[in-house]
Amino acid sequence: MKTIKDKVAKLSFVALLIAVSTAMFYTPTASAHGEKSQAAFMRMRTIHWYDLDWSKSQVAVNETVTVSGKFHVFKGWPETVEKPEVSFLNIGIPGPVFIRAASYIGGQLVPRSVTLELGKTYDFKVLLKARRPGDWHVHTMMNVEDGGPIIGPGKFIRITGSMSQFTNPVTTLTGKTIDIETWGLGDIYFYSFLWIGIGIAWMWYWCKSPVFVPRLIAVQAGKQDSLISDTDKKVTMGFCGGVLALTAILMSSTNSAYPVTIPIQAGLMRDMVPLEIPEPTVSVTVDNASYRVPGRSMEMTLTITNNGDSGIRLGEFNTASVRFLDADVAEDEGVYPADLLAENGLSQSDNSAIAPGETRTISVQASDAAWEVYRLADLIYDPDSRFAGLLFFYDEAGNTQMVGIDAPLIPSFI
Amino acid sequence: MSASQSAVRSRAEAVSASRTLDYMILFTLFFIILGGYHIHFMLTGGDWDFWSDWKDRRLWVTVCPIVAITFPAAVQAVLWTRYRIAWGATVSILGLLFGEWINRYFNFWGWTYFPMNFVFPANFVPSAIFLDTVLVLSNSFTLTAIAGGMGWGLLFYPSNWPIIAPLHLPVEYNGMMFTVADLSGYHYVRTGTPEYIRMVEKGTLRTFGKDVAPVSAFFSAFVSVIVYFVWHFFGLWFGKTDFVTST
Numbered sequence A: 001m002k003t004i005k006d007k008v009a010k011l012s013f014v015a016l017l018i019a020v021s022t023a024m025f026y027t028p029t030a031s032a033h034g035e036k037s038q039a040a041f042m043r044m045r046t047i048h049w050y051d052l053d054w055s056k057s058q059v060a061v062n063e064t065v066t067v068s069g070k071f072h073v074f075k076g077w078p079e080t081v082e083k084p085e086v087s088f089l090n091i092g093i094p095g096p097v098f099i100r101a102a103s104y105i106g107g108q109l110v111p112r113s114v115t116l117e118l119g120k121t122y123d124f125k126v127l128l129k130a131r132r133p134g135d136w137h138v139h140t141m142m143n144v145e146d147g148g149p150i151i152g153p154g155k156f157i158r159i160t161g162s163m164s165q166f167t168n169p170v171t172t173l174t175g176k177t178i179d180i181e182t183w184g185l186g187d188i189y190f191y192s193f194l195w196i197g198i199g200i201a202w203m204w205y206w207c208k209s210p211v212f213v214p215r216l217i218a219v220q221a222g223k224q225d226s227l228i229s230d231t232d233k234k235v236t237m238g239f240c241g242g243v244l245a246l247t248a249i250l251m252s253s254t255n256s257a258y259p260v261t262i263p264i265q266a267g268l269m270r271d272m273v274p275l276e277i278p279e280p281t282v283s284v285t286v287d288n289a290s291y292r293v294p295g296r297s298m299e300m301t302l303t304i305t306n307n308g309d310s311g312i313r314l315g316e317f318n319t320a321s322v323r324f325l326d327a328d329v330a331e332d333e334g335v336y337p338a339d340l341l342a343e344n345g346l347s348q349s350d351n352s353a354i355a356p357g358e359t360r361t362i363s364v365q366a367s368d369a370a371w372e373v374y375r376l377a378d379l380i381y382d383p384d385s386r387f388a389g390l391l392f393f394y395d396e397a398g399n400t401q402m403v404g405i406d407a408p409l410i411p412s413f414i
Numbered sequence B: 001m002s003a004s005q006s007a008v009r010s011r012a013e014a015v016s017a018s019r020t021l022d023y024m025i026l027f028t029l030f031f032i033i034l035g036g037y038h039i040h041f042m043l044t045g046g047d048w049d050f051w052s053d054w055k056d057r058r059l060w061v062t063v064c065p066i067v068a069i070t071f072p073a074a075v076q077a078v079l080w081t082r083y084r085i086a087w088g089a090t091v092s093i094l095g096l097l098f099g100e101w102i103n104r105y106f107n108f109w110g111w112t113y114f115p116m117n118f119v120f121p122a123n124f125v126p127s128a129i130f131l132d133t134v135l136v137l138s139n140s141f142t143l144t145a146i147a148g149g150m151g152w153g154l155l156f157y158p159s160n161w162p163i164i165a166p167l168h169l170p171v172e173y174n175g176m177m178f179t180v181a182d183l184s185g186y187h188y189v190r191t192g193t194p195e196y197i198r199m200v201e202k203g204t205l206r207t208f209g210k211d212v213a214p215v216s217a218f219f220s221a222f223v224s225v226i227v228y229f230v231w232h233f234f235g236l237w238f239g240k241t242d243f244v245t246s247t
Helices: A004-025 A040-045 A185-207 A213-220 A230-257 A377-381 B011-050 B059-068 B070-083 B088-109 B125-138 B141-168 B180-187 B212-238
Strands: A047-054 A058-060 A064-073 A087-092 A098-105 A121-130 A134-144 A148-160 A169-171 A177-179 A282-292 A297-306 A312-319 A322-325 A346-348 A359-367 A386-395 A400-408 A410-412 B170-173 B176-179
Touching (some): A040 A377, A040 A386, A047 A148, A047 A386, A064 A134, A087 A098, A087 A148, A098 B180, A121 A134, A185 A230, A185 B125, A213 B011, A213 B070, A230 B125, A230 B141, A282 A377, A282 A386, A282 A400, A312 A346, A312 A359, B011 B059, B011 B088, B059 B141, B059 B212, B070 B088, B070 B212, B141 B212, B176 B180
Parallel strands (some): A058 A148
Antiparallel strands (some): A087 A134, A134 A148, A169 A177, A282 A297, A312 A322, A346 A359, A386 A400
């Protein structure tokens, strides 16, 4: 007799089946902005990416696109993240939708890991060749050994055409021109499945006779030795000798076919050349900083001293790749991703030029929904409530100076 | 029909039933071994097996045979002891390769579009057949562990050389030297595999001259012997049927 418990169990199972089936057919695409999942403190206090450029927003298969710009290795690198003594300039794309044709730091090709210095700024360039059609979010990215990936801003690039047209030719030092995409595939399939076939043949020899039950009975009766006949031993010796001989023959023929080979290449690259940026003539002290949770804005009091010989104005605050601009002073003339750009996000109590020799204390507010959208507000729940970022000052001639700031952040919940 | 009566009424029926059982057990055994072994191998030697630019002449040659001899040793312990079945290592490796090829072709290539000449699995069949044949000829697990284990480790690199040799051609690329495999690793972007994570030879193995692969192969062979012994006993323990009450 069915009880209520049985009916509930049956209905629950049916509901579970429906849920699983629905989930199988509904699979939303995860395609961008995974960088939000990285801790805010890490995005603010490690690598700062700026002056970025994505050379094209649409390319055809086999065409190239360049992602370039600068990155500053922040002096206040958090102790919880390993220093970038072994780092790798990567590129954040969803798999090999592009191939990385080249990557450079300071004009030097960097296919291997490099050593970076705290407080230095480097220029970089990554050359990508389009491979697979689609709309792909392309991020700058630096991997740090024992620190993990540090992802910069991303921008969608569309690839058109067909992947079947993609080619990746290269000429070896032995004079062969090959397509890396398909080179050696014939040998890989042939030798792999040749040996799999030999393995199946070995098993077939034994499995063409009864396998389990009769053999179990014989072993249990103490007649196990009768299960391996002299013919079996001869065949076994044949397989053993055959395997050894075939391995030797194939190795010898391979050495003849490819007399010149080299081992896998690896090693650390040092002495990356940083940009020679003159010491800024602006000094900044953060007197206090707070984050107003309801208003999604950060307020800081800055004491700025202009030690240069030209008036300067604060134009931009860049933190975790989000750029807060004072529209009166600076505007973005590049192709920076719009969702990371608060064009009117920076307001100041006094944004007039600070004269040479002048010291001024101003209140600066960086407001934008980006604080929450990009989970920077989560900083207030970190065990070390500090913020960091880059301030960009503009002089009368339009030149910029970059100053890093790093200070405690006090949240305000009311 | 009672418990004292046979389930079959003639010899022909007995043979047929036995053969049906063979196919059923073979099929099930294949996939059970495949499941456990594939997971084990991917978690231990996986990185070296996934990517052609990890197939160097030191770490790959050393690590893969050591972690791969595990299940063949355990399966041999059960199948030879109970049934005198001679293909314990081979069925393990064929299961592993079946799973690996499906994974690489449909996932690595079919889903993420890494070229197959970058993500093909290594070949273990010669080593497995050697291990099986030593067991059949010697009828001794000790000799199989020592001689078979040594052969298992030593055969790995030569049996894979025809497959990886084309990928070790030298290339000059923008002023630096690469193998074709290195260039594949550089070109085909893996955001979770930065270059520094590649556990490959970086020139610290001091050899008698320049031959790294033989030194690594012998080391791998020696450790394979020890691993065979340990996993032989795992196999015997897992193959126990003490919990089955005899009627």
